[in-house]
Amino acid sequence: MSALTVSNIAKAYKRYPSKWARVLEWLTGRVTHQKTWVLKDVSFTVRPGESVGIIGMNGAGKSTLLKIITGTTQPTLGSVTARGRVAALLELGMGFHPDFTGRQNVFMAGQLLGLGIDEIQDRMPDIEAFAEIGEYIDRPVRMYSSGMQMRLAFSVATAVRPDVLIVDEALSVGDAYFQHKSFERIREFGKQGTSMLIVSHDKQAIQSICDRAILLKSGEVCLEGPPEAVMDYYNAMLADHQNQNVKQEALADGTIQTVSGTGEACVIDIYVSNDKGERVDVVGVGDAITLTVLVETKEFIPRLVLGYGIKDRVGQVVYGTNTHLTGQPIENVPAGSRVRFDVSFAANLGVGSFSVQTALVSTETHLVNNYEWRDLALVFEVVNISKPLFVGLAWVEPKISISRDMSTEELR
Amino acid sequence: MPGIAMLRALWVYRSFITSSVLREFHAKYRESLLGGFWSVANPLTMIVIYTVIFGQLMRPTLPGHEGNPFAFSIYLCAGVITWGLFAEMISRLSGIFLENGNLIKKSNLPRICLPAIAALSALVNFGIIFGVYLVFLALVGHWPGWSLLAMVPLLALQLMFALGLGVFLGTLNVFFRDVGQLTSVVLQFWFWLTPVVYTLPGLPGPARSVLQYNPLLPLITAYQQIFLEQTVPNFVSFWPVMVLTGVLLLLGAYFFLARVGEMVDEL
Numbered sequence: 001m002s003a004l005t006v007s008n009i010a011k012a013y014k015r016y017p018s019k020w021a022r023v024l025e026w027l028t029g030r031v032t033h034q035k036t037w038v039l040k041d042v043s044f045t046v047r048p049g050e051s052v053g054i055i056g057m058n059g060a061g062k063s064t065l066l067k068i069i070t071g072t073t074q075p076t077l078g079s080v081t082a083r084g085r086v087a088a089l090l091e092l093g094m095g096f097h098p099d100f101t102g103r104q105n106v107f108m109a110g111q112l113l114g115l116g117i118d119e120i121q122d123r124m125p126d127i128e129a130f131a132e133i134g135e136y137i138d139r140p141v142r143m144y145s146s147g148m149q150m151r152l153a154f155s156v157a158t159a160v161r162p163d164v165l166i167v168d169e170a171l172s173v174g175d176a177y178f179q180h181k182s183f184e185r186i187r188e189f190g191k192q193g194t195s196m197l198i199v200s201h202d203k204q205a206i207q208s209i210c211d212r213a214i215l216l217k218s219g220e221v222c223l224e225g226p227p228e229a230v231m232d233y234y235n236a237m238l239a240d241h242q243n244q245n246v247k248q249e250a251l252a253d254g255t256i257q258t259v260s261g262t263g264e265a266c267v268i269d270i271y272v273s274n275d276k277g278e279r280v281d282v283v284g285v286g287d288a289i290t291l292t293v294l295v296e297t298k299e300f301i302p303r304l305v306l307g308y309g310i311k312d313r314v315g316q317v318v319y320g321t322n323t324h325l326t327g328q329p330i331e332n333v334p335a336g337s338r339v340r341f342d343v344s345f346a347a348n349l350g351v352g353s354f355s356v357q358t359a360l361v362s363t364e365t366h367l368v369n370n371y372e373w374r375d376l377a378l379v380f381e382v383v384n385i386s387k388p389l390f391v392g393l394a395w396v397e398p399k400i401s402i403s404r405d406m407s408t409e410e411l412r
Numbered sequence: 413m414p415g416i417a418m419l420r421a422l423w424v425y426r427s428f429i430t431s432s433v434l435r436e437f438h439a440k441y442r443e444s445l446l447g448g449f450w451s452v453a454n455p456l457t458m459i460v461i462y463t464v465i466f467g468q469l470m471r472p473t474l475p476g477h478e479g480n481p482f483a484f485s486i487y488l489c490a491g492v493i494t495w496g497l498f499a500e501m502i503s504r505l506s507g508i509f510l511e512n513g514n515l516i517k518k519s520n521l522p523r524i525c526l527p528a529i530a531a532l533s534a535l536v537n538f539g540i541i542f543g544v545y546l547v548f549l550a551l552v553g554h555w556p557g558w559s560l561l562a563m564v565p566l567l568a569l570q571l572m573f574a575l576g577l578g579v580f581l582g583t584l585n586v587f588f589r590d591v592g593q594l595t596s597v598v599l600q601f602w603f604w605l606t607p608v609v610y611t612l613p614g615l616p617g618p619a620r621s622v623l624q625y626n627p628l629l630p631l632i633t634a635y636q637q638i639f640l641e642q643t644v645p646n647f648v649s650f651w652p653v654m655v656l657t658g659v660l661l662l663l664g665a666y667f668f669l670a671r672v673g674e675m676v677d678e679l
Contacts, residue, residue: 014674014677023588070520072518072520073676073677090518091519094518094519095515099439099442100435100438104435108431108435111425111431116427117427
């Protein structure tokens, strides 16, 4: 017994060579359009209470698939059968009118979602309480902040537990506090037997929430199985087409890595090691660490300079330099050689996650020759093991001396 | 049966439809100081202007009503108000799916609810104007009496006619955006090809025979007869309009049902 059965779904969009071609086709019945298939023969089932993750690159057909499952778009071939109510957290706030109060809009949006008036009436106190917008509930929605609007919309959309819930992981509902609260509610639904379909790029989210993952590639199910295996395959697939000059790739944590450059040299390995020489991705504040960058040249390079920058969580560079500035450029590097850079320093950084960007250039900037520029080449975590508690981006070790009971003369 | 499913969807979403109609009405006057007054003020102004200009200043005479200064105003309003309902329905329905493209693309609301909301909205507006007109008739002592009941089947016929045509045009408009433009042009011609501001007997013979093909002609002249002559029109003369209405309803429903799935891809 499955909660959701998707059988042999295919979707084609029609493309007409000209505006008049459609008139011609309708009048004569002669087919003039071409079909663009965005989904081809997609089938899967979701059992009651099961959570399934859907992953795939942009344009793989994820959105179209979700639209077909929610019934917004009709499939060209195949069918979807769902047992019970299907709800989607994709388009929050549909049916909100700015001039009406939150309460009036709750009724309207609720009815649009297929709820009855009495059902909404019964849950009104819950909706109000969950949205936490206080007396704003009786004010026009145009006075709301966008966060308040999203909170109210989320509260209506999840007021009644659906049998199948479709969640776009990119969904952001208000601040961090409400994010946690809303995901708690979604998880609670799962425990009560709601089947879930989650679209995400987040490896962590897919692996922690989902029982199974489906990888879509060019409109087809490419792989279906345990989340871990599917995510690894997905990452390998992403790494597979790296032979372009500029590309962006989604890292496992949802961030985007950008690599650009002409490609005469590239970073083939990068890691941080501790004073014992072990590779680590968590270091203690103030620890002596070494950043090792292994570079391979593809062609002869007259002058090679390595630059690097350490960035904090929001992308601000905390420290950066290059081997031109330190007076260590290497000259006349033959093609196919490997160069190892060991950058040793004390991790005088604050607690948090930091990323390393690297640049392989010929002078002090990347504007003359940019062999390779790599953002987010490495991410490491700094934790506070041995130092007293402090806040901030940097470890600026203080010596504090305190004197008490002094005369005004001595204070001067 | 997709047709049955369509009707059932209307029933399931009935409270959404009525709330939407009320909301559309409220939204218009919500932020104004005088609110609902404006919905009465507009038709009232129209009646007063017509009465002053045609009743007092220009004094056109209708045969058989030479002694009544309000006769032409009564005649004019009977046509203008009912034509207004027809024109509002057609122009709203022909753009209904395009205007609600966002809603169609993002929710799975049964599409048929949208024309239902538009039609009911137009009917509410008509109801207010019509109410003002009835008060005016009572005040000038020209109350139509029992013949007023004849309005019910006639309005129902007009409503069905407009609904069939409107849904057909609305669906077509999604695929060919020319339809919306064409509709507003045709509506202008249609207005002047209907005896609303002039009288049918005042036309030369050949023009009158052309107007016989206007399906709205029997309806509009019947309304004018009810309010001016205070008599019940002959219902037998409506059979061609009834047949045409049936055809349009079937055509509209068939075309809508055949294309509703494809619609969202074109918005």
